[in-house]
Amino acid sequence: MYLPSRWRLLRPLLALVIIFSFFISYIFLKSRPSYALYNTLADDEIEASRKLIRNTRNSRYVLFRQLQGAGFNNQAQEILLFHHLALLTSRVYVYQPIVWRPRGPNALVPLSAFMQGVTKNSVSVAVFNEACSPEDTKHVKIRVNNKVLWEYTKEVLNGHEKCIVVDDWILNWNFLASSALHDIWHTFQNYLAKHFQWSKEIRSIASRAHSVLELRSNSTNTDGEPYVALHLRRGDFEGHCHSLAEGHAGFTTWATLPALQPSVFPPALDPRNGTSIFEHCYPTLDRILAAIDSQVRSKPHLRTIHVLHDGAWDHPLVYAQHYKLEAALANAARAKRAGWEGGPMRRVTHSGKVPLQWGEADWAVTVDVELARRAEVFVGNGFSSLSTQVVALRLGADGGRPEEITLL
Incomplete structure (x- = not known):
């Protein structure tokens, strides 16, 4: 059959596009845990929940309206506070899946795939109706100002009702950015020390990363090099900062x-000044280097840095910024001018070097959080939920010191 010359020219190009599309789809699907694994975890959650319900007949339960579809650390910080609130009021926390955007806008992933500590002695929402009949359930809305919200919610949950469903979203952005959160910190840091635990998959990958990247996992471990962790938040963050x-x-x-x-x-940050906000939210390379300088001058033994970044196929410029930063950190003349007694950085590792294996991509962001948590020094971004999650774990779960943290 005769084909027009234009089609004969386009056909090889079309074939390449199809092959490339299949290749990208294959890489994407193979890089993430299988749905079979997540189905197994969901089934395990239901089985453990039913066992808990059978063995604790007199328990009281609470189900909160949960943030849906935001980034992982936005969801995680809320889940941890909800779990803490449930424990403070002697209620069983009813947990919900994580909305995992990398798989799709409405993709649900079992919570135990990420945060195992929250699911212990808690109940999956999938069997909530088996624990709580409509007659046993009270729906409440909590409409109070941020200053009294936490204590008022505790009063409501301390009621005698077997099951309470909080219908409104109580831990909204305004509350999380307010000084009302400070009153929670004393009990929350104790909560983190006692109850926070990553899933076994995350703990395993983090241990592998420390070994392969030769990073010292904590101050008492002699294996690997002590290191600085830097959160280089770029990607789509510039528009958000504006x-x-x-x-x-x-x-x-x-x-x-x-x-x-x-x-x-x-x-210091001045929230009344838009220029000040942008300077802290989207710091220049010079500002980032100056912040690293201030930590390294006081700790001249630190000559390894791990950079947490959000470089991806849809944010390729992040890699360019990272390598420009890496070149500056390894520059001997610049290190001397900055007063680094031990010379420039000898090794720079980053998110792209974390030794993920097939099927582990969903856990990449949490592994970076754990690597930053275990660093000797952390330089982070006060506008980022990832950085603030690291801060909470370092100060709360691990009893770290504020002096070992710099917020850009």
């Missing part, structure tokens, strides 16, 4: 703790 500057937003969640204000790299 919005925050226009709205005169301050730092979020645990970055607002009074104990951390000396950790803010000068000049």
Whole structure:
């Protein structure tokens, strides 16, 4: 059959596009845990929940309206606070799946795939109706100001009702950025120390990463090199920072703790000044280097840095910024000018070097959080939920010191 010359020219190009599309789809699907694994975890959650319900007939339960579809650390910080609130009021926490956007806008992943500690002695929402009949369930809405919200919610949950469903979203952005969060910190850091635990998959990958990248996992371990962790938040963050500057937003969640204000790299954040907000939210390379300088001058033995970044196929410029930063960190002349007694950085590792195996991509962001948590020094972004999650784990779960944290 005769084909027009234009079609004969386009056919090889079309074939290449199809082959490339199949290749990208194959890489995407193979890089993530199988749905079979997640189905197994969901079934295990249901089985453990039913066992708990059978063995604790007199338990009281609470189900919260949960944030849906935000980034992992936004969801995680809320889940941890909900779990903490349930424990404070002697209620069984009814947990829900994580909405995992990398798989799709409405993709659900079992919570135990990420945070095993929250699911212990808790109940999956999938069997909530087996524990709580409509007659046993009270629906409440909590409409109070941020200052009294936490204590008022505790009063409501301390009621005698067997099951309570909180229908409104109580831990909204305004509350999480307010000083009301400071009153929670004392009990929350104890909660983290006692109850926080990653899933076994995350713990395994993090241990492998420390070994392969030769990073010392904590101050008492002699294996690997002590290191600085830097959160280089770029990607789509520039537009977000412009919005925050226009709205005169301050730092979020645990970055607002009074104990951390000396950790803010000068000049201090001025929420009334949009330029100040953008400077802290989307810091220049020079500002990032200056913040690293201030930590390394006081700890001249630190000559390894791990950079947490969000470089991806749809954010390729992040890699360019990272390698520009890496070149500056390894520059001997610059290190001398900056007063680094031990010379420049000898090794720079980053998110792209974390030794993920097939089927482990869903856990990449949590492994980076754990690597930053275990670093000797952390340089993070006070507007980022990932950085503030690291801050909470370092200060709360691990009893770390504010002096070992710098907020850009």
